[in-house]
Amino acid sequence: MTPLYDRDGWIWNNGEWLPWRDATTHILTHTLHYGMGCFEGVRAYAGPNGTHLFRVAEHTRRLRDSAHALDMPLTWSAEQLIEAQRECLRRNSLTNAYLKPTVYFGAESMGLRAKGLTTNAMIAAWDLGDYISAEASSQGLRALTSSWARHHVNISLCRAKTNGHYVNSMLALNTAIKAGFDEALMLDPEGYVAEASAANVFFLRDGVMHSPEITSCLQGITRDSVIRLARDVLGLEVQERRITRDELYTADEAFLTGTAAEILPLRELDGRRIGSSAERIADDSVTATLQSLYRRVTRGDLGDDLGAFSDWLTPV
Numbered sequence: 001m002t003p004l005y006d007r008d009g010w011i012w013n014n015g016e017w018l019p020w021r022d023a024t025t026h027i028l029t030h031t032l033h034y035g036m037g038c039f040e041g042v043r044a045y046a047g048p049n050g051t052h053l054f055r056v057a058e059h060t061r062r063l064r065d066s067a068h069a070l071d072m073p074l075t076w077s078a079e080q081l082i083e084a085q086r087e088c089l090r091r092n093s094l095t096n097a098y099l100k101p102t103v104y105f106g107a108e109s110m111g112l113r114a115k116g117l118t119t120n121a122m123i124a125a126w127d128l129g130d131y132i133s134a135e136a137s138s139q140g141l142r143a144l145t146s147s148w149a150r151h152h153v154n155i156s157l158c159r160a161k162t163n164g165h166y167v168n169s170m171l172a173l174n175t176a177i178k179a180g181f182d183e184a185l186m187l188d189p190e191g192y193v194a195e196a197s198a199a200n201v202f203f204l205r206d207g208v209m210h211s212p213e214i215t216s217c218l219q220g221i222t223r224d225s226v227i228r229l230a231r232d233v234l235g236l237e238v239q240e241r242r243i244t245r246d247e248l249y250t251a252d253e254a255f256l257t258g259t260a261a262e263i264l265p266l267r268e269l270d271g272r273r274i275g276s277s278a279e280r281i282a283d284d285s286v287t288a289t290l291q292s293l294y295r296r297v298t299r300g301d302l303g304d305d306l307g308a309f310s311d312w313l314t315p316v
Contacts, residue, residue, distance in 0.1 A: 004126070010091040012084045012123040015076075017091065023122070030105035030117055035164025038066035039102040041259040042085060044125070044316065046095035047300025052313040053089075053099075054298050056082055058221050059259075060101070066160035067103045072119045074103060081121070086316045088125045098128040098260065104163075132261055137291070138280045140267030141182040141256070143196065145245055146172035150186045150194035150216045158216050166198070173197035183256070185245065185269060188216045193243040199258035201243075201266075202226065203251035203274075204286050209238045210247070222257040222294075225312070229293050233305065236286070251275060255287045262298070263291045 011023035031037040040059045044051055060078045067074040076084075085099050106118035148171045151158055156165060169186075176184035176197075185201070188194040195201055195217035202211045202223075209230050211223065230236040248254050254266040254274045265281045267274055281288050296302065297309050 007126070009126075010088070012088055014120055014122070015084075020124075023124070025104075025120075026107040028107040028110065030107060030110065030114065031163060033110065034105075034112070034114075035162070035167070036070060036072070036114060037102065037104040037163040038063060038070060038072070038161050039100055039163060040161060042099040042101065043128075043259055043298065044089055044094065044097040044099065045299050047313070049300055049315070051089060051095045051316040052300055053082075053085060053316065054314075055221050055225065055312045056085060056314045058224075060085075062161060062219075062221070063101055063103065066157075066162065067119070069157045069160045070162065072103055072105065074119055074121065076121050081123070082314065084123050085125075086314070088123050089316050092125055094125055094127060096127065097125045099123060099125040102163075128260065132264060136182070136264060138265075140265030140274075140281060142180075142268040143183040143185045143266055143270075144176040144179055144181040145270050146175060146184040146186050146197075148172040148175065148184075148186065150188050152189045153216050159219060161218060169197040183266075185248070187245065191244075193245055193248065196256050196258075199256040199261055199264070201248075201254070201256060203243075203248050203254040203266075205247070205251050207236070209236050209286070210243060211238065211240050212243050213240045220257060220259075222259055222262065225297070226257050226263065226290055226294065228309075229290060229297070230286075232308070233293060234286070234289065245269070248274065253281075253285055253287050255290075263287065263294050 007020045009020040010017045040063045042056055042059045043054050060081050101123045103121050106120055108116050172184035172186050184197045186194045193212050200220040200223040227238050230238050248269050249272040252275050256264045265287050297306055300313055
């Protein structure tokens, strides 16, 4: 696999297009040392009407909101950032791609006061490839409840997609992987289900869909997309509330959502099988139905039944 730093292409940085290998920053960049920065993961898909970005307006708004919450003055408007993402795909001849807009502090000084620092913005994009195997998509993941708790809402800015927060996620995920699992389920400081290492959590019981309320977990854009599809297309009742881990043990179905992962079934938690004992999720399950709907929407295959979601697609 080619290292990310050794590729052909172009990266947008503060309004300039830099050759991929020349897009470097100083080793004393403040964000590298203190973790103060924010980012987004955005997907582009090839569809019947060409390449488009999926919910790029919502992602860009969250990026700007994160920067504002972190007190990182960002001079680039939403319109400029969206156009830069579109141009990033065109310049790199990408159709199905992952984009990573990132806001970071410069290398003018060190220290926690973070004074006199420039706020920088960059956008890179690359072909994500097969991020999730077909096996994982149909059979589901095995997860372990992590001993690492998600941040308390008064410890950090939980609504901001902050670079430094992902140390918490990596500790949880890598512990689970070393124990032989695929994913980690993280609880909040009071012991209620928060999210997976970098994905939101859903489960179904008796025809009702449930997801943890937004407190210490990120307000996912894929999460919102799935809730709207479940309510508006499938007519499901969706409850956002506090959830205990044993509710997942006895769920009929459970799944995770995220920009890169999309919708992934959760087949096992802490050694307990969730739902059916079948090796693959049933084609008529809610999880499989939502996977199909989400795939159609993101790929631009809307049709009359999904036409109301056309504003989620921004042509490149």
